[in-house]
Amino acid sequence: METIKNLELKPSLIDYIAQWRDKPGNLIMILHKAQEEYGFIPRDVAFKLAEVLDVPLAKIYGVITFYHFFKLEKRGKNIINVCMGTACYLKGGEDIIKELEIILGVGLNTVTPDGKFSVEAVRCLGCCGLAPVVSINGTVYGKLSKNQLPEILSKY
Amino acid sequence: MPYKHYILICAGTACESSHAQEIHDNFIKEIKDRQLESDVQVVKTGCFGFCEQGPIVKILPDNAFYVKLKPEDVKEIVDENIIKGRVVQRLLYSPKEDKGRHQMTDVANIDFYQKQFRIVLRNCGIIDPEKIDEYIARDGYKALEKVLFEMSPTQVIDEVSRSGLRGRGGAGFPTGLKWSFTQKTSSDVKYIVCNADEGDPGAYMDRSTLEGDPHSILEAMTIAGYAVGAHKGYIYIRAEYPLAIERLNIAIGQARDYGLLGEKILGSNFDFDIEIRLGAGAFVCGEETALLASVEGERGMPRPRPPFPAVKGLWGKPTVINNVETWANIPVIILKGASWFAKIGTERSKGTKVFALTGKINNSGLIEVPMGTTLREIIFDIGGGIKDGKQFKAAQTGGPSGGVIPAEFLDTPIDYDNLTAIGSMMGSGGMIVMDEDDCIVDITKFYLQFSVDESCGKCAPCRIGGYQLLNLLEKITSGRGEMADLNKLFKISQAMQKASLCGLGQTASNPVLSTMKYFGEEYQEHIQNNKCRARKCAQLLKFEILPEKCVKCGLCAKVCPVGAISGDREKGYVIDQAKCIRCGQCLERCKFKAITRG
Ligand SMILES: Cc1cc2nc3c(=O)[nH]c(=O)nc-3n(C[C@H](O)[C@H](O)[C@H](O)COP(=O)(O)O)c2cc1C
Ligand code: SF4
Ligand code: SF4
Ligand code: FES
Ligand code: FES
Numbered sequence: 001m002e003t004i005k006n007l008e009l010k011p012s013l014i015d016y017i018a019q020w021r022d023k024p025g026n027l028i029m030i031l032h033k034a035q036e037e038y039g040f041i042p043r044d045v046a047f048k049l050a051e052v053l054d055v056p057l058a059k060i061y062g063v064i065t066f067y068h069f070f071k072l073e074k075r076g077k078n079i080i081n082v083c084m085g086t087a088c089y090l091k092g093g094e095d096i097i098k099e100l101e102i103i104l105g106v107g108l109n110t111v112t113p114d115g116k117f118s119v120e121a122v123r124c125l126g127c128c129g130l131a132p133v134v135s136i137n138g139t140v141y142g143k144l145s146k147n148q149l150p151e152i153l154s155k156y
Numbered sequence: 157m158p159y160k161h162y163i164l165i166c167a168g169t170a171c172e173s174s175h176a177q178e179i180h181d182n183f184i185k186e187i188k189d190r191q192l193e194s195d196v197q198v199v200k201t202g203c204f205g206f207c208e209q210g211p212i213v214k215i216l217p218d219n220a221f222y223v224k225l226k227p228e229d230v231k232e233i234v235d236e237n238i239i240k241g242r243v244v245q246r247l248l249y250s251p252k253e254d255k256g257r258h259q260m261t262d263v264a265n266i267d268f269y270q271k272q273f274r275i276v277l278r279n280c281g282i283i284d285p286e287k288i289d290e291y292i293a294r295d296g297y298k299a300l301e302k303v304l305f306e307m308s309p310t311q312v313i314d315e316v317s318r319s320g321l322r323g324r325g326g327a328g329f330p331t332g333l334k335w336s337f338t339q340k341t342s343s344d345v346k347y348i349v350c351n352a353d354e355g356d357p358g359a360y361m362d363r364s365t366l367e368g369d370p371h372s373i374l375e376a377m378t379i380a381g382y383a384v385g386a387h388k389g390y391i392y393i394r395a396e397y398p399l400a401i402e403r404l405n406i407a408i409g410q411a412r413d414y415g416l417l418g419e420k421i422l423g424s425n426f427d428f429d430i431e432i433r434l435g436a437g438a439f440v441c442g443e444e445t446a447l448l449a450s451v452e453g454e455r456g457m458p459r460p461r462p463p464f465p466a467v468k469g470l471w472g473k474p475t476v477i478n479n480v481e482t483w484a485n486i487p488v489i490i491l492k493g494a495s496w497f498a499k500i501g502t503e504r505s506k507g508t509k510v511f512a513l514t515g516k517i518n519n520s521g522l523i524e525v526p527m528g529t530t531l532r533e534i535i536f537d538i539g540g541g542i543k544d545g546k547q548f549k550a551a552q553t554g555g556p557s558g559g560v561i562p563a564e565f566l567d568t569p570i571d572y573d574n575l576t577a578i579g580s581m582m583g584s585g586g587m588i589v590m591d592e593d594d595c596i597v598d599i600t601k602f603y604l605q606f607s608v609d610e611s612c613g614k615c616a617p618c619r620i621g622g623y624q625l626l627n628l629l630e631k632i633t634s635g636r637g638e639m640a641d642l643n644k645l646f647k648i649s650q651a652m653q654k655a656s657l658c659g660l661g662q663t664a665s666n667p668v669l670s671t672m673k674y675f676g677e678e679y680q681e682h683i684q685n686n687k688c689r690a691r692k693c694a695q696l697l698k699f700e701i702l703p704e705k706c707v708k709c710g711l712c713a714k715v716c717p718v719g720a721i722s723g724d725r726e727k728g729y730v731i732d733q734a735k736c737i738r739c740g741q742c743l744e745r746c747k748f749k750a751i752t753r754g
Contacts, residue, residue, distance in 0.1 A: 024471065025433070025453035032395060032434050066455040066612075067436030069395055086358030086555070086588050087514035089602055122396065123357035123439075123606075126364075127170035128514035129207030129521055138398075140173030 007044045009052070010037050017052060027055065027063055031070055040071040076111045076118030078156045080136050085124030087131040092146075096132055097121065099146035103153065116156070160195040161238055162216040166281060168203030168364055169399060171210040175227055176200075179211055182230035187238075196238060199290075202368015204281035206268050208520040209249060214263065214281070221263050223249045268519045271538050273500070275508050276484040277524045280368030285403050288410040291371040297416055299487035303379050304424040307490075312383040313339060316486065318494035320506035325351055325442075325479030326557065326583050327659075328505070328572040334476060337466035338384040341474040346386035348377045349451070349470065349477040352393040352400070353435050355442035356555030357606060359586030361510040362480035364522050366393070366400040369484065370407035374417065374430060376486035380476055381428040389430040390470070392447050396437065404432055439556075439610035443658050444477045446612070457614050458658035479584065481510055501527035505571035509582065511553075515589035516543045528569040531561055535589060546591040550674070554583030556603045556610075557663035559670025560596070579670040581663075595692035596675040597682055600667045601629040607664035618661025621652040625668055634695040637683035645672065691753060694738045698754050699731050705750035712742035712751065 009017075016033045020026040034041055034049065041064055050057040064070040080100065084093050100119050101107050111118040125133050130142025134152075141152055165171075165180050183198050204212045209223035213233070220243045222233065229247055236242045251267055263269060274280075283290035291297070303312050317332025338346060350373055354362040366373065377389040393401055408430055411417040419427045433451050440446045441456035448470050450456040469475025485507060489497045498506050505527040511534065514520050518540035525534060531551055535541065542548050550560040559580035561568075568574050572582050590599065608622045625648055628641050649665030656662045672679060681687045688696045701712070701721075708728050713721040720736040723729035731742070731751075743751040 023431075025451055027453035028436055028450065029434060029453075032436070062455055063453070067438050069435075069437035084357070086552070086586065086602070087520075088358075090515050090588065090590065090594060090599075123355075124360060125169070125173075126360035126397070127173055127207065128358060128360065128512060129170050129210065130173065131514065131520075133173075135173075140169075142170070142173060 007048050009045065009048055013037050021053075027053070027060070028067070031060075031064065035070060040074055042074075043072075074111065076116055078117050078137055080117055080119045080134060081122045081125070082119065083123070083125045083131070083133040083135075084121040085128065085131075087124070087128035088133055091131040093132045095146055096134060096144060096149070099149055103149060117153070159197040161197070161218070163196060163198045163238075164201050164214040164216065164281065165198065166202075166204045166210060166212040167200040168207065168210075168280075168367060169360070170203070170207035171212060172399070174211050176211045178227040179213065179225055179230055182227050183234070186231055186234040190234065190239070192234075192238065199284045200286070201282060202280040202285050203277075203364040203522055205272075205277065205522040205524075206266075206519065207522065208518070218243060219263060220244075221249050221266065222247045267540065268521070268523075268538055271529065271533055272524055273508055273526050274524050275488050275497075275500075276365060276481050276510050277368070277522070278488070279372065280364060280522075283369070285368055285370055286406050288371060288407065288414060291369070295491060296371055296487075297375055299490035300375050300378055300416065301422060303382055303490060304422055304426055309339060309383045309385065312379065312490070315494045316383075316489060319485075319489045319497040320494075320501075320504075321482065321485055321489060321497065322505065322572060323479055324481035324485075324509070324584065326554070326581065328582060331478060331482055334466050334478070335380060335384055337464070338386075338474045338476045341467050343474050345388075345471075345473045346384055347470045347473055347475040348381050348384070348386045348389035349448070349465075349475055350377055350389070350391040350393075350483055351442065351444065351447060351477055351479050352391055352397075353442040353447060354394060354397075354480075354584065355439040355610075356584050356586040357439075358514055358588055359512040359555065359584055361512050361522060361585040363397050363400050365480050365484050365510070366397070367403055370400075370403045371411065372487055373404075373480060373483045374407055374411050376483040377430060378417065378421065378428045379486055379490065380478075380483075382426050384474070384476055386476070387427050387429070389428065390433050390451055391430060392433050392435060392441075392451055394437070395434045401432065401434070408432070438612070439606070440612045440658070440660050443660060446658070447477070448475065455612075457612050458660075460657060481585070502569060502571045504573055509570070509585060511585045511587040513539055513587050513589070515552075516546065516591040516594070517541070517589040518543055525570075527571045530567050530569055532566040534570070534587070535566070539589070542589065542591050546593065549590045549592055549594060550596070552580075552588040552590065552599070552667075553586065554581035554663075554666070555586045556606045557581060557659065557666055558583045558586075559666050560590075560674060562674040579666070579673055581666070593690050593692070595633075595688050595690035596671045596678050597629060597633050597688075598690070598692045600671045601626065601633060603667040604629055604664070607660065611660060611664070615655075615657040615661060617652045617655035618657070618664060621648050621656075622661070622664050624648055625652075625665060629668075632679065632682050633688070633693040635682070635686045635693075637679075639680075639683055641683070642672065642676075642679060694740075697738050697740075698733065699736055699738065699740070699743060700752050700754070701729055701731060702750050702752060703728055705748055707748055707750070709748075711745055711747075715741050715745045717741065 133142045211225045213222045236244050313335050321331045322328040438456050441450045443458050445459040446456040465475045508524050510524045550562050552560050575582050604626045608626050611618045613619045631637050649668050652665045686696050708725050720732045
């Protein structure tokens with residue numbers, strides 16, 4: 001546990017905690033910030049947060065594991081979100097996931113061996129008129145056909 | 157008019173993701189290059205609703221409605237429309253029936269907008285959501301002023317009650333009544349909460365309202381705070397909606413600067429402030445008690461009701477919790493009056509409803525119609541009918557908690573009670589249109605998979621029942637179903653309705669019951685004939701080679717990953733059904749369309 005104790009949180013996270021410390025129900029907001037800073041919630045960060053916020057580690061993990069948004073593992077450099085909302089499902093969202101699996105060699109929620117991509121399914125990106133939709137690092141590609149995927153991926 | 161032209165650029169999510177930002181930047185640049193800054197104002201607005209046609213730009217006062225724009229079109233619009241006053245015909249909207257003919261029409265005459273009536277979306281596509289002055293110019297914060305200086309809290313609640321407004325988050329509970337419970341409960345602290353969790357996976361009404369008109373929500377929550385005696389509000393919003401969060405943050409900051417939030421609002425004795433709390437991707441957190449647990453920083457587990465949040469909510473204090481769309485109606489009700497509002501809609505459902513119209517429909521987008529509009533008007537008049545001339549099969553409302561509406565009910569006026577009577581529900585406003593190519597059992601499985609993924613697991617009927625339903629549906633769609641399974645589906649569904657703790661489990665089986673009721677035949681076909689008429693359930697498909705079309709090239713035999721295709725260039729090729737895994741690769745590869753899927 002020695003190394004864990006010595007971890008220094010990033011200054012921006014420390015500032016954020018200072019800002020939120022006295023507000024009730026702050027844990028989820030702080031976890032959001034931690035994930036923003038680290039890309040996921042590393043184990044040692046969770047330990048440190050428990051210490052700094054003075055809440056049991058079990059509670060922190062209870063919250064992290066309850067919410068899909070929080071990730072416990074490192075993700076790819078580029079995050080591909082495939083929309084699996086109803087409109088996109090009807091228009092072939094599943095085929096997109098299958099095609100990505102063929103191209104990248106990994107399925108959902110897995111990082112490619114080179115660490116470049118991870119593929120995640122999300123529910124409705126809010127542009128159903130463009131279904132099926134994929135977003136990569138926040139850039140949305142709509143009215144997508146699977147043949148376009150190789151070209152799109154090559155940009156990253 | 158201070159400016160000669162206004163260029164309204166849709167900055168809703170769908171348009172933003174198809175280069176609206178670039179289009180905006182190009183306009184700014186072209187206008188600057190021509191030194192027209194003092195004549196032309198460029199405004200980024202919320203969603204126009206007609207997302208299918210995006211990116212959209214509207215120019216006033218010409219009222220030119222440009223659709224499907226590309227960044228490179230901007231120069232022409234500035235040169236022609238702005239400078240020479242000539243509308244660029246080729247970029248205008250063209251209705252389906254006038255294929256290729258683009259002509260100037262008043263936006264209000266476009267089929268998509270004709271039957272709509274906008275209360276909630278009154279400012280979307282009109283104002284810049286990042287500028288409080290534009291909201292104020294359209295009567296924004298006037299309702300708050302009226303409430304603070306001319307009405308008592310009880311009068312406010314009376315007005316809302318008499319309007320007949322019911323909650324737009326799904327259940328349709330009368331809003332005025334809810335407020336009165338909180339008002340009557342005495343407590344030192346009370347809270348106002350906005351439910352912006354929008355969990356239905358195929359719906360974006362709330363998101364668009366927040367992105368297009370954030371101040372309307374802040375104003376409404378402040379009014380409710382005054383009415384029930386609360387001084388603090390929370391907006392619980394999905395983290396997946398970064399643009400809406402950003403615009404809310406801007407709006408809150410501006411409202412504080414203008415003295416519309418904070419202490420002594422508008423010089424009155426009333427204090428109120430609002431804070432944003434982010435969701436983290438759990439559907440059950442849309443349920444009000446789970447949502448409150450999440451705001452408190454806990455796991456979002458539902459709590460048994462009663463006590464209802466109106467009496468005992470956030471941190472045990474009386475809490476009014478309403479949906480985004482419910483909130484957006486409030487300022488209008490206060491300003492125009494309850495009787496004006498109550499004239500719109502049906503006997504027991506007043507006002508309008510916003511729907512996210514999606515799926516196999518020509519004009520996909522965000523629409524707002526008076527309660528009592530029929531499905532036929534929505535799908536065929538506003539929506540422009542089914543894509544590619546296909547047959548309408550059903551519309552789904554209420555998302556994973558709702559059900560399907562088959563063609564026989566196309567003329568039923570849509571309101572809370574009618575939808576419940578035919579086994580669906582209003583829900584929050586997702587409306588997904590299906591055509592003949594969609595398999596009803598497969599869709600049902602999709603919704604069940606969703607509910608199983610999202611069950612919090614606290615109570616057994618939902619956790620176990622949902623999983624069993626899913627397994628049965630899986631069995632049926634893979635050709636292993638038995639007729640006895642239908643009865644099992646029915647029994648488990650009923651048990652879940654009765655015994656689950658929260659709305660998620662109680663309604664998760666609705667899609668099953670509703671599709672079995674209206675499309676029972678299709679379930680039977682899957683089971684008895686191993687047939688999926690929509691040809692969606694891969695396990696029930698049969699791939700065959702048509703000898704009359706086959707040129708015996710042998711390509712299919714090479715691509716088949718499991719060697720199910722045998723033969724030679726003399727005799728021709730056949731597919732061994734026992735080995736075929738129905739991947740469809742042979743069909744895709746055959747250049748002669750000699751392979752069928754049935
Ligand atoms: C499983 C479940 C999910 C829900 N999701 C939402 C939601 O995403 N948005 C919402 O406003 N209400 C949702 N509700 C309804 C809320 O519990 C609550 O009724 C609503 O926020 C009350 O506001 P209203 O009276 O303005 O509709 C959900 C209910 C259940 C049971
Ligand atoms: S019904 Fe489902 S989601 Fe609701 S409490 Fe029970 S397990 Fe949780
Ligand atoms: S690919 Fe088509 S044409 Fe060629 S052998 Fe197969 S079925 Fe016949
Ligand atoms: S369902 Fe995919 S964007 Fe809405
Ligand atoms: S996002 Fe532009 S019209 Fe809907």
